[in-house]
Amino acid sequence: MASARRNQLLSLGCLAGLLVGGATPAMAFTSFDVDFSAADKKTSAEATGVTGKMTFSFTKLEPTNAADNRYTLDLDIKNTSPVGSNPSGTLTAFAFNVPGPTSSPDFKLLTYNPLNSNFGDVYGASTTRRERNVNNNQDLVFPATGTLIRAAYAPFGSFTFCARDTGNSCHGGSQNGTGLRDGESTAVRFTLASNKSTINSATLVAQSFFDLFNSRTFTKDGDFKNAQVALRFQNVTTSSGATGKSDKVAGVPKRPPQGPGDEVPGPLPVLGAATAFAFSRRLRRRITSASLQSASPA
Structure with missing residues (x-):
């Protein structure tokens, strides 16, 4: 007994x-969504009402040496404007910045692959002021040296990277877009490298991009110009029936439902x-x- x-x-x-x-495990994520809504001029240039979504998903690549700190970014893009009704439009371009100062970014873009998408006209990936074209499922290799010229995106500022379907630049060009119609989606892929030894896992990379995109708030008209990620729509018909419009829309990141992480334990409540x-x-x-x-x- x-x-x-x-x-x-x-x-x-x-x-x-x-x-x-x-200890309660920390919450972590390696992917997150970014929502785009042209409901008003806080988040879009013309407030046409079109909508879209991007999903950023990061995976660490197998290192080839101790200093290797490379990642895959799988980027899903969708035109979420309603099918069969207005507002309606063609999603023709996307653009985003990478974290860190422009002169010394936290990440270096290594390659871009449009996969089977139509987003093969690339800007912000060259040391000249001309776009670079890349065929489906062929990697565009970014210059290893030199400062990449940022992509102009008026009336926004410039972006680290921009790709579009067809045209002469990301902030102008053809009205005959071959991008994504209402309800359509596609995917593209990047490889990138972290320039900071402290950003050394897919969860930390995802958090870094999330924090950058979430660093702007849109509370008054014109705030969209401060966005860190954006979409371009053409051939837009607004909800009121106005046709022949175009729009550029800022993105707002959405923190995903969080699961247990394995990096930083959380404290037990007092x-x-x-x-x-x-x-x-x-x-x-x-x-x-x-x-x-x-x-x-x-």
Whole structure:
């Protein structure tokens, strides 16, 4: 009986130890969505009402040496404007910045592959002021040296990278877009490298891009110009029936439902720690008392 009692108390002791020593795991993500809505001029140039979504997903590449810190960015792009009704438009271009100062970014873009999309006219990927064209499923290799010229995106500022379906630039060009119609989606792929040793996992890369895109708030007309990620629509018909419009829309990142991460443990809540501590003290007294009773002669 004494032995069974002691095992029961020891089991409770293990539970208390887990309560005191355990930690709630941090939440982490390697992908997130960015929503685009041209509902008003806080987030778009013309407030035509068209909408879109991009999903940024990061995966760390197998390192080839100790200093290797490369990642794949799989980027899904969708025109979420309603099918069969207005507003309606063709999504013809996308643009984004990378975290860090323009003169010394935290990431270097290495390659771009349009996969099977029509986004093969690339800007912000050259040391000259001319666009670079890339065929489907063929990598465009970014220059290894020199400063890449940023992509003009009036009335926004310029962006680290921009790709579009057809035209002479990302902020102008043809009205005969071959991009994404209402409800259509596609995917493109990048490889990139972290320039910072402290950004060394897919979760930290995703967090870095999320924080950059989330660094702007859109509270008044014209705030869209400060966006860090944007879409361009052409051949737009507004909800009121106006035709022949175009629009550029700022993106707002959406933090995904979070699952357990494995990088930084979270602290046990203060109330839980205090309760566990008090419980462990009572448990030690009970174990001591049980030991004395078992040692006494019958």
